[in-house]
Amino acid sequence: xxxxxxxxxxxxxxxxxxxxxxxxxxxxxxxxxxxxxxxxxxxxxxxxxxxxxxxxxxxxxxxxxxxxxxxxxxxxxxxxxxxxxxxxxxxxxxxxxxxxxxxxxxxxxxxxxxxxxxxxxxxxxxxxxxxxxxxxxxxxxxxxxxxxxxxxxxxxxxxxxxxxx
Amino acid sequence: xxxxxxxxxxxxxxxxxxxxxxxxxxxxxxxxxxxxxxxxxxxxxxxxxxxxxxxxxxxxxxxxxxxxxxxxxxxxxxxxxxxxxxxxxxxxxxxxxxxxxxxxxxxxxxxxxxxxxxxxxxxxxxxxxxxxxxxxxxxxxxxxxxxxxxxxxxxxxxxxxxxxxxxxxxxxxxxxxxxxxxxxxxxxxxxxxxxxxxxxxxxxxxxxxxxxxxxxxxxxxxxxxxxxxxxxxxxxxxxxxxxxxxxxxxxxxxxxxxxxxxxxxxxxxxxxxxxxxxxxxxxxxxxxxxxxxxxxxxxxxxxxxxxxxxxxxxxxxxxxxxxxxxxxxxxxxxxxxxxxxxxxxxxxxxxxxxxxxxxxxxxxxxxxx
Numbered sequence: 001x002x003x004x005x006x007x008x009x010x011x012x013x014x015x016x017x018x019x020x021x022x023x024x025x026x027x028x029x030x031x032x033x034x035x036x037x038x039x040x041x042x043x044x045x046x047x048x049x050x051x052x053x054x055x056x057x058x059x060x061x062x063x064x065x066x067x068x069x070x071x072x073x074x075x076x077x078x079x080x081x082x083x084x085x086x087x088x089x090x091x092x093x094x095x096x097x098x099x100x101x102x103x104x105x106x107x108x109x110x111x112x113x114x115x116x117x118x119x120x121x122x123x124x125x126x127x128x129x130x131x132x133x134x135x136x137x138x139x140x141x142x143x144x145x146x147x148x149x150x151x152x153x154x155x156x157x158x159x160x161x162x163x164x165x
Numbered sequence: 166x167x168x169x170x171x172x173x174x175x176x177x178x179x180x181x182x183x184x185x186x187x188x189x190x191x192x193x194x195x196x197x198x199x200x201x202x203x204x205x206x207x208x209x210x211x212x213x214x215x216x217x218x219x220x221x222x223x224x225x226x227x228x229x230x231x232x233x234x235x236x237x238x239x240x241x242x243x244x245x246x247x248x249x250x251x252x253x254x255x256x257x258x259x260x261x262x263x264x265x266x267x268x269x270x271x272x273x274x275x276x277x278x279x280x281x282x283x284x285x286x287x288x289x290x291x292x293x294x295x296x297x298x299x300x301x302x303x304x305x306x307x308x309x310x311x312x313x314x315x316x317x318x319x320x321x322x323x324x325x326x327x328x329x330x331x332x333x334x335x336x337x338x339x340x341x342x343x344x345x346x347x348x349x350x351x352x353x354x355x356x357x358x359x360x361x362x363x364x365x366x367x368x369x370x371x372x373x374x375x376x377x378x379x380x381x382x383x384x385x386x387x388x389x390x391x392x393x394x395x396x397x398x399x400x401x402x403x404x405x406x407x408x409x410x411x412x413x414x415x416x417x418x419x420x421x422x423x424x425x426x427x428x429x430x431x432x433x434x435x436x437x438x439x440x441x442x443x444x445x446x447x448x449x450x451x452x453x454x455x456x457x458x459x460x461x462x463x464x465x466x467x468x469x470x471x472x473x474x475x476x477x478x479x480x481x482x483x484x485x486x487x488x489x490x491x492x493x494x495x496x497x498x499x500x501x502x503x504x505x506x507x508x509x510x511x512x513x514x515x516x517x518x519x520x521x522x523x524x525x526x527x528x529x530x531x532x533x534x
Binding site for chain 2: 018
């Protein structure tokens, strides 16, 4: 078989023409849209994976944040409780102080009123004693009115004795 | 050990077969059959002017052909178009506008009204061969393959748009192959930056060769990729694409392969040898593509057809099944070869495109030295 003799110009012509035509047709209508679609899809998958990774990271961050918040909340609660306890103690302390003060005031008032009562009582007592002494003196005077000189002497001695202490 | 025994058994069987067949047939009839089969194979390997599916001989000795005639287009002092049925498979002359054409050994010659073929001393016909642009069997197969590829891949491309970027339908089967060509042939050889420019050619050439190879294995048996005109056309397209898209680095590599590694006067004697080799390389690369595909497909068809022919030569209970088994095994191998040759053609084309598209980062190279 002679290769050159076998070479058919006609077939070569048709093959080249048809192949180039097919190439251009497929390029425009099949390969370009296909490869673009595949590239887009791959891009999409890559992006989806990236965003999933990002979401995971964000999730972790969020969880860390939550943990932090929880910790903070707990600490705050702790401090609030402590504060409350302190306030309570202080209030009790204050109340005690106030009560003591009040009691002291009352005692002082009571003492003052006792003093004044005592003074009044003494004054009353004095007047009573005076009245009593006058009554006694009246009786003595009535009995001993006869002996006037003696009487006067007696009154004078008595009065001398009954000087107000 | 097991293998040895198998080999021995097969050898024994072969001896037996030849013995049996020799005993049965007389040599004359056998020689006849052999030349007939040889003729048949020769005929099959060549292009044909009509799309014949099969032929048989009637009891009255008449050859009957089942198939369709194809248009013959000749350029012989004007365009001449007629149906190939006018030839009656080479049995009669075709008369068009007063000129006579004869189909002789699958070629059209211009003859006189009697259809005389003149021969030179080497028994080659000396008749005028008109320029022949006929729509032959191979051209029909190319058109069928082209249409098949167009509808297949157009459908596939469309399904992406309608199905949200996911392939659908029968074309889906080819998506991994397209991706394979992109990821394992185009990108590694040409590079991420420029591969898109060559992808349409690589994909088209791969599927074109593969489909035609597979069609060649079907009972239609059209040996398109085993035709040198077809492979030459494909190789020339690779050649053109390589050299028309060649970067300055590509040409520099051919005409100044040593670069700045030595002074110019030292390069002269080397370049007297190197440059012709490099220039020759430009042509040898696509030429190897052409011959490789042609020879592989041609050889595959010859082997397969010969083995099938052997069945008719042996005509024995032992030989015919054996050659049938062999033909079957070779068919399976040929299916692999069909894919492999398409792959090799595409792979090497991509490699050559890679050479053409290469761009050295000169500044970086200067730094590293």
